[in-house]
Amino acid sequence: MAFEALTQKLEVVFKRLRGKGKLSEADVKQAMREIRLALLEADVNYKVVKDFVQKVTERAVGQEVMESLTPAQQVIKIVHDELIQLMGPKDTKLNFSQSKVSVFMMVGLQGSGKTTTCGKLGLYLSKVGKRPLLVAADIYRPAAIKQLQVVGEKVGLPVFTAGEQDPVAISKAALEHAHRHGNDVVIIDTAGRLHIDDELMEELERIKEAVTPNEILLVVDSMTGQDAVNVAETFHSRLHLTGLILTKLDGDARGGAALSIKAVTGCPIKFIGVGEKLTDLEPFYPDRMASRILGMGDVLSLIEKATSAIDQEKARQLEEKIRKEEFTLEDFLEQIKQVRKMGSLDQIMSMIPGFSPQKLQGVEFNEKELVHIEAIINSMTKEERRNPSIINGSRRRRIAMGSGTSVQDVNRLLKQFEQTRKLMKQLSDLEKGRKKGRFRLPFF
Amino acid sequence: MGFFERLKQSLVKTRNQLAEKIEGIIKLSAKIDEDTLEELEEVLISADIGVSASEKLLSNLKEKVKTEKIRLPEELKEALKEEIIKVFPAEKLEIVPPTIILVVGVNGVGKTTTIGKLAYKFKVQGKKVILAASDTFRAAAAEQLSIWGQRAGVDVVKHQEGSDPAAVLFDAIQAGKARRADIIICDTAGRLHTKKNLMEELKKLYRVSEKEYPEARIVSLLVLDATTGQNAIAQAKIFKEAVNLSGIVLTKLDGTAKGGVAVAIASELNLPVLFAGVGEGIDDLEEFDPKAFADAIL
């Protein structure tokens, strides 16, 4: 269920309520039915949902509805706040040893993304002045050691390997190696394992005992379903995790597992993986995750990303134009260039509320397309660029000829332009609201 | 010991709450009422079947309760199992040589491992198999596949990391023709279904198969990790559009996750589950049995 759908449903629930001052128990209960659905569809564990809904109901009943909000908005605000509370506070601090080599141990199920995350974390640490050593302790999966070696090479970090001997011995030897070679932190890549595999869970306990890690980080796939609680609970009870890293958030999973595992372990989620590139590691922001779980899109991240990559002055001019709806095809071209600086379009578009990737078809570009677009816009007259509505059939044919593209290409571009125009308007309205410091949700 | 027996054992071993819980619910409720159904919904949802598929199952169940006059909790449980079983299209994978099998899915779900297991299975059946290492992206992916190739005793065609996946498949097809292989299995890089360009790359592999080997049957298998939640539905939809999926392989069923989202996928997209992955060993692959699957959930 997309966020708009949830909002609509809540609006219907609260229609009768408009004008009333307080949220009654019956009203809140009805709204919570929809919230429950939304959370379950986001893969939050059903027990966690149950507790959550109960708690939020208690908090919401009897609350005064704020002037600026509709009752539906008010309930979502309460839910959103409560989600943030549960998943927060933001905590990306890593524990280092004062005197000795620090030891970080990565653990998790098969395929959750440990090896890649080792590389990402290593790169992150080397950027803040550490000298990490990656340690290949997955002796089971075919070519796992090789994979870490390649990853190490890509991020320019040394990788300690000792063949397929006991992972406990490997870890100890790695620590000594780090001492001798001036590495101040070792990151141990352990094999993926099932939480119910007693023998392998015991192996982790032995590694822990041998090298006393400063951090034991559970790597969890953000697409995980209801079972996330069992997994996290077992790993935590056997190893005392210090934190979590959530991976593959560049997809469109709503990531309810984040809430579930935080609820059962209490461990902070420290980082998130947002892509296959080794720079794609970001701090975890509870507020963004809350929005995502509710299907609101990652509006704040997008705005932040946009403001850091786009030239501030240009951005201001653009905003002005957008607000006055003077945004032209020339600006559009400029915009595409700017947006490309921010990262992959996929990544950016996926953060926009209401944009499921399926809906994205009309607004996506690749490099080749961009060349086409430039050519098309260059074949237009100034007048046409300023006022695309005058571009009729014969003009379209002329532009297509002039740019060496087809009329369909021109049509597509014009459509994309319209969509972008709308999108930019929404974003700018949104940011306006945010600057005023008022709580605003997109698309109300 | 068969997979589903092992699955059941692991259920017992982990004292899985689901099986016990439903027994509890059913014993407690002398007669079937709304509460019972609501609690059943919880059991279904906690197996990742999802809200809407669960609702569908339960509304069918309610009908059944009426028309078949179900009174006993034990009958109710059996009836619900039947509903689950009914959802799965009863298709089996039939190999008509020559066949190209494209194995696709998001990152880390078990594609390469499944290929190792499949290769071994076919080899034991006396078929000639060639593997194509078309995951040229992930570090050491080709090495990983090569090790599986050795284990299964089949040939692997590979290029360097970073080379064109379609070129690898092209070569594998030529090798397949020359060596009269029955089956070519193509390993692909894990990719999120939301990445447009990577999905295009996958379509290209499909087109190459069609074009370079028109006589061959193309089978596309989506590998799904049983721990995946509702996102698997989106995965299945988009991969289906891209490479015309023939069916699903559900992996990691040796854990505590039930893979219930396969029910939602089967009912929405009419896709059969063809195999179940039940461990990391070469023979930990079984034909999917909806009945045993339903038993494990309830």
Ligand SMILES: Nc1nc2c(ncn2[C@@H]2O[C@H](COP(=O)(O)OP(=O)(O)OP(=O)(O)O)[C@@H](O)[C@H]2O)c(=O)[nH]1
């Ligand atoms: N327990 C268990 N583990 C499995 C199963 N199938 C695969 N795995 C493990 O899951 C991990 C990932 O498997 P791979 O075969 O490398 O997955 P992949 O989809 O090829 O991964 P990428 O190519 O990186 O996207 C490995 O550690 C496998 O041993 C299964 O049925 N049960």
Ligand SMILES: [Mg+2]
């Ligand atoms: Mg693979």
